[in-house]
Amino acid sequence: MSDANLTATTRSADLDGKTRDRRAFDRSFGQQWLRKLALPIALVALLAGFALADDRILTSYNLLNIAQQTSYLALFAMAQMVVILTRGFDLSLGPTVSMVSVGAALAMAGMGGGEAGGLVVVTAALAAGLALAVACGLFNGVVVALLGVSPLVATLGSMNIAIGVATTISDGRPVQGVPSAFSQVFYTGSLLGLPIAIVIALVVGVALAFVLSRTVFGRSLYIIGTNPQAAAVAGIPVKRLLVYAYLLCSALAALGALMMTARTGSGEPNLGGTLSLQSIAAAVVGGTSLAGGRGGVATAVLGALFITILSNGMNLTRIDGYVQMIVLGAIVILGVVLDRLRLSAR
């Protein structure tokens, strides 16, 4: 036997055993299904509760309205979910929406508003919006992935920058002159009887679900979120993909921003307002794990639906807007509690 026989400790292996201990707890399918169905059940209960309080809730008009409202938040929640999957965050999402809104409106106004052709106007808006979103996403991605700054501070920084840009280029006032051709494409139009917002959200949702579950990019995002070091050792280009994730997040936010601009009919420097918070709340309540690597389109959309129904119901039952802020805060905390319970149950 050797004198220099130094062994790395096996303590870590032993401690791994403890996590396995906990995981063995609930292999039963029943519990797993219960966890998956918890939110849909809560949704139905919520709807039922509001329906009892006010009979306007369950009208087909209101249901379509809810679906349409949900499509905006769902887009933002999906955007947020993409970066949360990688253990990130995007606090600049709301201000990005504001920035894109005024940027696109200014571009359209610069093109002569309604006088130019519809296609030209929409292209200009798309180009301006996308350019701003790419700039923001690139900043976030580069600062997080290449400079190693925590996503929190990086996006807190870009949040400030986006707010500054949005208010500066708009002079702090709404930008008028959004032509009807633009609204036609992003708000009033419809396809197969469905409002365009719902159609866009559906298309994005299906495409994103495909990307996440079936492509190398999507698979890699989950692996990076689960264990970034292992991903790097396995040759996954972690830094590059992180930049892509932030870019995708900003691009989806920009799409949502164009839709909201079309709805309000002007570029609003405060359009993003509480959207960062709402999108994080939706993603987390839906079951996207802040620890990274867990979540998907379904969790983001369900979360968005939950929050939209809640605020729709509160609006109809005339609950004060300030109370709604309190409820939103409570939901965020509730979401973390649920996330914690889910993780420790594994």
Next chain:
Amino acid sequence: MNSTATLSSGNRTASSGDALDLVLRIGLLPILMAIVIVGTSLMSPYFLGWMNIVNILRMASFLAIIACGQALVIIAGGFDLSVGAVVALASVVTAKAMAAAASAIGGPDIVAIVIGIGAGLGSGLAVGLFNGICVSRLKVSGFVVTLGTMSATAGIGLLLTNGIPVYGMPKAFVQAIGRSQFLGFPLAIYIALAVILVMVFVQRRTLFGRYVYAIGGNLDAAVVSGVSIRPHLVGTYVVSGGLAALVGILLTALVGSGQASLGGDAMMLQSIAAAVIGGVSLRGGIGRVEIVAVAALFLTILGNALNLLHIDSRIQPIFLGLIMVLAVALDEFSRRRTSRV
């Protein structure tokens, strides 16, 4: 340093690391500060005027007090996004309680003032306690919990006032706390100095301060060494909430009414920026409040300089964002350059 060449298994001698550290961390703040002060005083004659200096120091006091609490939370490995909302809540609660007490009791103003201040501080401490309990029980980053309490606290503040300023506080309150001066400086500056001194003492010389460093520096080591984690984590959030409430009360006395629009996101962001620029590591375990206070002063001077130079106030957040990211990026850079332990 005592590590000799034969003993160290690498060439990472401590001295070169410290030198780099000094340049990268301590260096950024004085350099930026000197540039801003010299540059602005050359371009604006008002900048070094007495009134402007007093004004800068007063505004810096508010930020420094909040940033001290924020720094403590970050050193323990957390985050407190609710401080801005707590300022607003404390302002509203103080004003409401004081006005109610004044009209109900009618006696000497001092009773109403004490009740008002007590209520305001109490509201901040309560929010801090809630944050701390959630964070330490759930063992999640304080970030999301306080994101939630930020929204809820702001909502409560608005709900209490419907967004309308609250008047009816005794005049003595505004005169004694908001407008009184000592040796030519407003009271707020002395309070801020006292808070900073106490916090320096807490960090250096008390068990609480030591444990906050240990918990943020290596949680596992702290647990194994028998440090009780929860009370100290809760403590950091309570201190942060309490200090934010103190600023809420001081601002209320200054403006003469309770307003749900005080503090807010801007103050929260600036407190994080001050902590980060002041060398507090987001990885926890590192940071000193006195440097954070200097960083708060720097941010205030920067804002003041931008105003004096007629730079659009709307652009100012851009500077704040860039400086904050730059500070953290430099910190990361220095960490990578020095030893990896």
Next chain:
Amino acid sequence: MTSADITRTTTPNTAEPLLVLSGVTKRFPGVLALDGVDLDVKAGELHVLFGENGAGKSTLINVIAGTFPPTSGSFRFGGEEMSELTPHEARAIGISPVFQEFSLVPSLTVEENLFLGREKSAAGVLDAGGMRKRARELIGELGFDLYPKARVDSLDRAHQQMAEIAKALLGNVKLLILDEPTASLTERETGRLFELIAKLKTDGVGIIYVSHRMREIRALADRVTVLRDGRHIKTLDAATVTDGELVELMTGRKIDVLFPTIAHDPGETAIEVHDLSTADGLVKGVDFVARAGEITGIAGLVGCGKSELVRAIYGIAPIASGSVALRGKLLDRLDPRTSLRRGVAYFPANRGVEGLALSRPIRENVSMAALDLSRYQRGGVIRRAAERALIGPIMETLKLRPPNIERAVGDLSGGNRQKVMLGRAMARDLDIFLFDEPSVGIDVGAKVEVYEFIKRLVEQGAAVVVVSSELPEVLALSNRLYVMHHGRIAALLEGAAKTEQNVLSSFFEEESREKAA
């Protein structure tokens, strides 16, 4: 050093040894880490725990230190039954562990770390002067070359080890647990530690000492307890037992059965490293060659730079200067992705941290490093049927049990996790394999399978590099053996020169060379 300064130990009830464990069992899911282990330690005795990796030594000392409770069995200390012991309580009653993973806070000073959790204070205010004085005294008594105000993250591993030992000796110590304490100490510091241990023994402190080093066992031990596969094999009197006897008890088999005979057939040069230094300074001016068809071993102490060398070759550890050539072609950039494309695989020592995405299924973990190949994807879209059809048979040949590739890796045992790593290397065509501590944390049966895997690779003509702290392992497996010391190559041993004695003496030669320089 004056007598009772370090410890104020009262000898406990002499009728019973200081520590008595009987029938202690610790079960983790799927693993029986300890199976009815008996152990007693007397006051003033040094008791060596001896066994292979995974024999249960670490689990046992963690149970004694209160890290986790035993599943069943009796645990008596100082004549009292211990139940629900926490690490804090264990320290309070005089059980002081020194683990290999340090319990130090990097951002605090040595002095602050020594007193962490038991600061001298009055009404919450620290007695800084009193603690400084006590820390100086203690460090002086121990004779350690430690500066109390130095921040721990500015210290190298050896000094951190000293700080950790000092921390364990502050206060009232009755039972000291040392887990390979000399792993990163120099000869001189080791000598100092041994004097200290002798002194503690005369003060009546019981010591549990985990080590593989025969020389230390000879010098220090009163009794030796051998563990194997979580079971207590035998407790022997150190004075009468022979080295051969201990090794046989430990392995339970002849060593040549554990290690396969490998036919080395050295071919052309696969890796050629010239004057390489890493950015972290752990590798300094290393020249290194590995050839196809043979196993090249790298041995050395913890922290000597041997893993950093292979990590630099693979492209994870940044390089400061020097060059790396693969198959005669000089490389201008090193990163894991290009390394894999050039046919280089790396197996990290810590599979949980650097190898596996634990909550993802086995299938994804195996294909993870090969997703750029057209067999697994087309235009960025994963070919899921093809993936399943390729990964299934790979894990089949590696004898994954149960053979379900959709299970989460986190549910697997250490041996099966290593199989997932091996499977990853089979998921694409590779011919240079870098193993970093290939047998850490896996049981004997799995070790044999890993060695067989390595044997197959070499015999198919691949170049294999094995980095290991287990000297018997590298000695038995490698055809040529590099010995590293303090970031430099201390020796290259081949053929008959490849003996344990030569490896050890090359450490000392290198050390005296460094001293002379």
